[in-house]
Amino acid sequence: MIPNGPGSPAAGTELELRWRSSRHARRLLTLGLTGLFIAILARRPEFAGLAAPALLLLAAGRARRRPPRITVRAKPTTRRVFEGERLAVDVAADDVDEGSVRWRLHQGPEVAPVGATAADGRQARFVITPERWGRRQIGTLEVTLRDRWRLAEGHATMTLPGLDCYPAPAAQRTTVVLRRLPNRLGEHPARTSGEGIEFSGVREYVPGDRQRSINWAASTRRGRLQVNTFAAERSQDVVLLVDSTSDVGQPGSSALDLALRGAGAAARAYLEARDRVGVITYQWGGASWLAPALGRRQVYRIIDSMLASDAGYSRGASFARLPRAALPPGALVVVFSPLLDQRFVEALRDMRERGFSMLVVDVLNTEPPARRRTEDRLARRLWRMEQDAIRFSLRELGVPVVHWDGEEPLDLPLAAHTRRPMAARR
Amino acid sequence: MTGPGRPRAVAGAATLRAVAGAVGMRAAAVLLGAGCLIWAALPAVHRGYATFVLAVTIAAVAAGGLRLALATVPVPDETYWPSPGVRAWRAFLDMMRQVPWEEGAVIGIAWLEVLHPSRPWHTAVLGAGLIAYLLVVHLAESDARLATLRPQARVLGLGAVVLALGAGAGMLPAAGPGAGSALLRLVAAGALIAAAGLVLPYVARDV
Numbered sequence: 165m166i167p168n169g170p171g172s173p174a175a176g177t178e179l180e181l182r183w184r185s186s187r188h189a190r191r192l193l194t195l196g197l198t199g200l201f202i203a204i205l206a207r208r209p210e211f212a213g214l215a216a217p218a219l220l221l222l223a224a225g226r227a228r229r230r231p232p233r234i235t236v237r238a239k240p241t242t243r244r245v246f247e248g249e250r251l252a253v254d255v256a257a258d259d260v261d262e263g264s265v266r267w268r269l270h271q272g273p274e275v276a277p278v279g280a281t282a283a284d285g286r287q288a289r290f291v292i293t294p295e296r297w298g299r300r301q302i303g304t305l306e307v308t309l310r311d312r313w314r315l316a317e318g319h320a321t322m323t324l325p326g327l328d329c330y331p332a333p334a335a336q337r338t339t340v341v342l343r344r345l346p347n348r349l350g351e352h353p354a355r356t357s358g359e360g361i362e363f364s365g366v367r368e369y370v371p372g373d374r375q376r377s378i379n380w381a382a383s384t385r386r387g388r389l390q391v392n393t394f395a396a397e398r399s400q401d402v403v404l405l406v407d408s409t410s411d412v413g414q415p416g417s418s419a420l421d422l423a424l425r426g427a428g429a430a431a432r433a434y435l436e437a438r439d440r441v442g443v444i445t446y447q448w449g450g451a452s453w454l455a456p457a458l459g460r461r462q463v464y465r466i467i468d469s470m471l472a473s474d475a476g477y478s479r480g481a482s483f484a485r486l487p488r489a490a491l492p493p494g495a496l497v498v499v500f501s502p503l504l505d506q507r508f509v510e511a512l513r514d515m516r517e518r519g520f521s522m523l524v525v526d527v528l529n530t531e532p533p534a535r536r537r538t539e540d541r542l543a544r545r546l547w548r549m550e551q552d553a554i555r556f557s558l559r560e561l562g563v564p565v566v567h568w569d570g571e572e573p574l575d576l577p578l579a580a581h582t583r584r585p586m587a588a589r590r
Numbered sequence: 591m592t593g594p595g596r597p598r599a600v601a602g603a604a605t606l607r608a609v610a611g612a613v614g615m616r617a618a619a620v621l622l623g624a625g626c627l628i629w630a631a632l633p634a635v636h637r638g639y640a641t642f643v644l645a646v647t648i649a650a651v652a653a654g655g656l657r658l659a660l661a662t663v664p665v666p667d668e669t670y671w672p673s674p675g676v677r678a679w680r681a682f683l684d685m686m687r688q689v690p691w692e693e694g695a696v697i698g699i700a701w702l703e704v705l706h707p708s709r710p711w712h713t714a715v716l717g718a719g720l721i722a723y724l725l726v727v728h729l730a731e732s733d734a735r736l737a738t739l740r741p742q743a744r745v746l747g748l749g750a751v752v753l754a755l756g757a758g759a760g761m762l763p764a765a766g767p768g769a770g771s772a773l774l775r776l777v778a779a780g781a782l783i784a785a786a787g788l789v790l791p792y793v794a795r796d797v
Contacts, residue, residue, distance in 0.1 A: 187731070188724070190690070191690070192724060195696050199717070202704050208710075208760060210710035210760035213714060213753045214700070214713055214717035214753065217718075217746060220752065221745055221746070314728065314732065
């Protein structure tokens with residue numbers, strides 16, 4: 165389904181037309197000149213007659229007025245889409261009194277057309293779909309205005325606006341919850357008693373307890389008034405740490421693709437659980453970050469932040485000196501990384517030693533190519549052992565590492581940690 | 591019949607009609623080209639590189655038809671390292687679309703016609719056929735309908751009159767032997783075209 169754009173019309177862009185003869189006119193000119201040439205050389209007047217219709221058509225077409233410019237309105241139905249979603253680009257030409265307009269869309273990289281890329285008429289609609297996340301250029305629009313007799317063509321080219329393509333979020337419904345939650349109202353049942361809805365136990369009545377919380381069955385059995393207690397409901401701070409240093413694997417299912425899709429899914433799931441969610445994008449020792457916050461819009465802020473940091477080099481703050489706003493104490497840190505950058509692994513160890521509760525989602529789904537030479541096989545085996553050692557060392561530090569292949573819902577690899585609150589070992 | 595199935599059926603029929611129209615226009619272009627070629631080539635002559643020109647013209651007409659048939663075939667996308675087959679296919683499509691086949695066919699057909707002794711009415715019919723060939727090629731390549739030519743009807747009518755007058759001038763007996771007489775007829779034909787050009791603004795107005 166294609167989203168409809170806002171009602172306001174697109175602003176017109178005035179384009180200069182470059183007029184030239186059409187192919188049809190060149191063919192008529194060839195016929196006319198050939199006929200006249202033969203008539204003169206062979207002195208046969210009937211060939212001058214043969215040339216006449218073509219020359220008359222050209223002369224009549226030449227006398228017609230050609231507008232020097234054209235006003236074109238082009239507007240995509242939306243500027244933000246997810247991978248694989250469709251959007252339409254509506255184009256229209258103003259100030260066209262006569263003649264016909266032909267549109268041709270030259271799509272940008274990683275943008276695929278859905279249906280025809282050429283259309284006739286003063287208005288047209290092209291449907292496209294971005295194939296991969298990122299800031300994408302829709303492409304260029306070639307406008308051809310033909311005169312009424314189609315003997316001349318005016319050409320103009322217009323660059324279409326860019327769009328933000330968000331990574332298609334993976335499926336995630338469950339969330340990992342820390343055992344110790346900050347004293348802030350939320351939806352996760354905490355270990356302390358409070359005003360929640362989840363039953364936690366029965367205790368003796370003390371003056372001041374609400375009458376409606378008296379458990380009459382327990383009071384009858386024990387001979388004293390007993391009241392029900394409930395778990396307090398708290399929220400947590402979640403920081404998504406995305407490692408964008410290594411983009412290995414097939415485009416579309418590379419480590420970075422999976423990291424962004426997983427982070428998008430996690431952001432959505434935790435925000436729906438009323439948690440404050442932020443993001444840190446790690447790049448070669450540096451980081452860009454977005455402080456944890458609540459609300460539906462935070463999903464888009466997080467994805468925008470991740471897309472903005474897709475530059476491949478260090479920007480923003482140093483990862484070792486992130487402020488408390490970016491990485492609040494007691495926050496749950498969910499890491500999406502292929503764990504290929506040794507400095508990043510060291511940074512994770514450092515964070516763990518500072519007391520952060522962490523969970524690593526391993527998004528590495530590729531290996532060095534298998535070759536037949538002994539040295540290659542040995543190197544491959546060493547590489548595997550090194551990768552296993554990295555994961556083992558993190559587990560030894562109390563950092564769970566789960567592998568995600570990008571196909572299955574994130575709930576499956578996280579199942580062992582979503583069933584019960586995660587202990588924050590210090 | 592009403593219901594959701596109806597519009598789809600109508601849309602399918604419209605698409606089928608459009609495809610049939612496009613195929614018909616391309617077939618008409620090829621048939622007109624072939625007809626003009628046969629009309630100009632017969633009876634066969636064996637001078638002035640007639641055989642070579644005939645072969646080239648047959649190739650040009652056939653390639654022009656192939657170009658129209660392949661007009662809607664998309665060019666393969668640019669890739670970093672295309673296979674030899676894809677590269678060959680791209681080169682073939684580029685060649686088919688860039689070379690002016692119809693211009694070559696028109697020149698070849700006119701050449702074949704001039705190799706024959708003067709036959710003005712025959713040349714006039716060929717002229718009508720050639721202009722029809724070029725118009726149908728244009729309609730086929732731009733997927734336009736025949737009604738697109740309606741504004742040009744008056745000019746085409748004037749052209750037909752000049753074509754007939756040119757043929758008539760060719761059929762007039764020469765005033766006398768020698769080159770001067772032929773040149774005189776040629777000047778008369780040129781004057782006729784010039785006169786038609788003067789009339790043209792009035793004929794072409796408001797069309």
